Amino acid sequence: MNAVTIAVDLAYLLAAVGFVVALHLMNSPATARKGSRLSWLGMIVAVAAALTSVIHDATITTTGWVVLLAGAVGGAAVGLIMARRVKMTDVPQVVSIFNAVGGGAAALVAIGNFVRLSGGPGISSRGMIATVLDIIIGPVTFSGSLIAAGKLQGWVSSRPVVFPGARLITAALTVIGVGASCYLLAGHDSIAILTLVVCAALAFGITMTMPIGGADMPVVVALLNSFTGIAVAIAGFVIDNGGLIIGGALVGASGGILTVLMAQAMNRSVISVMLGGFGTGDSGPAAGPAAVGAGASIRRISAEDAAIQMAYASKVIIVPGYGLAAAQAQHEAAELAAVLAEHATVLFAIHPVAGRMPGHMNVLLAEANVPYTDLKEMDAANLEFPTADVALVVGANDVTNPAARRPGNPVSGMPILNVDQAKSVIVIKRSMGHGYAGIDNELYIDPKTGMFFSDAKAGLGEIIASVKALVAS
């Protein structure tokens, strides 16, 4: 071990420490940005270390330099443009694409390693195990994340795409992939078989993601994030690099935790999400039992009624759901909160699955200038409902259904926002349609609930106008 190797290894350690501290700083919005910068610094140190090591070894050719710099700079430019331009509502698909390229890069370096060594010295069995794992996980993440991004963007149907024999194809791909991998592991370093494994893994990523519905995307994006982390950690095993192992492991843990949290918040198991065929898109199943009481026991209210209730309330809690994000109404919600805040306490109660990826709703509201101190997580929000005069539900359904507290129905046991504990409730909703669970929401027939049937954006606009008129007079 010479001085340069030691310095380079210490630099990787420093980078890994930076990543851990950065994630620690993300435990509060006040320090999170500092954390993100520290993490960036760690990354620069790691890249500088890698370059130093390469320069010191002096094995890189001029073409190698050109290829490396052109690739990295080109990729960086594309990444930067995407990060700068993306609308906050579209963040989930961009995160998915960054996931895909991370998994893709891990797969490519494993393939590169294989191709380089297969002709000559051969690959050690340890390197082979890690390489084969990466040429499976990497391509699965790559194609799976691209399909997920396509579904989020609307380029691929967000409905679960299930056709007869789909499961059979997935099973066949698994058998082919595993069989061919075993052949490689047995010491036959054939490029044809390698190609077969990569193709099977790419196809598997597609057949795995296609049957999963739009509503389950938060779970899928988190799971694929975890896969990419593991793929990168395995790449670290191939080249015996602690920076990669630690970085990848952190991401694997982060994605894994979020996957489980999201699945719990949806009242589903990760397995059932992956088997797919559930979340059906924006409106949920229209069929099913007739709408609650067919209008008999629900109370309709107008924008003016809603405005009067809120204008005289001293504490209002706004409950934004997926429908608010879908209608791009976060700016209206923020404006209403700002208007009401002149005479009342206004909070936002945010369920973990409100939005299209974990925590997405918070970002949308932060962009609309809602201070993060007003954004309450589920548990904190549930302490606030009993003292609230008005709870305004916009585009949220199943996550407010009190039936979840009783056993024996599809939402039983699902963590919900206790909206029904507020003194009065206003629901803005386009129709009496069902949520993803496909059942009636008992909140809507509660005598203290007023239903205001409208599009989220237009409805909030009318309420804001009415509140302003009331406050001014």
Next chain:
Amino acid sequence: MTTSLMSDIYMFVLAVLVGYEVITKVPSTLHTPLMSASNAIHGIVIIVAVILASQARTSADYVLAFVAAFFAGMNVVGGYGLTDRMLQMFRKRAASVAHDGKESS
């Protein structure tokens, strides 16, 4: 070889545990930036792209190294760019409106 494989496994398992401890403390308010930040961290795979480029000798090697460097570069810069852009939106009530996305910190 076996010793280093063993120490790699130790490192991986311990890092997963540290990750679990640290990440369970992140509030759900920040889960999207967290995911974007961890996304950026897995961009560290760029190191292997650098090593791949340094060992490349054939045109197939160069093509693989180029695409790997492109993907990894996009992952790193895009990931951090997006994370920072989201985090600068999270403000306290009293904070004055930031200019040019810059915030004194």
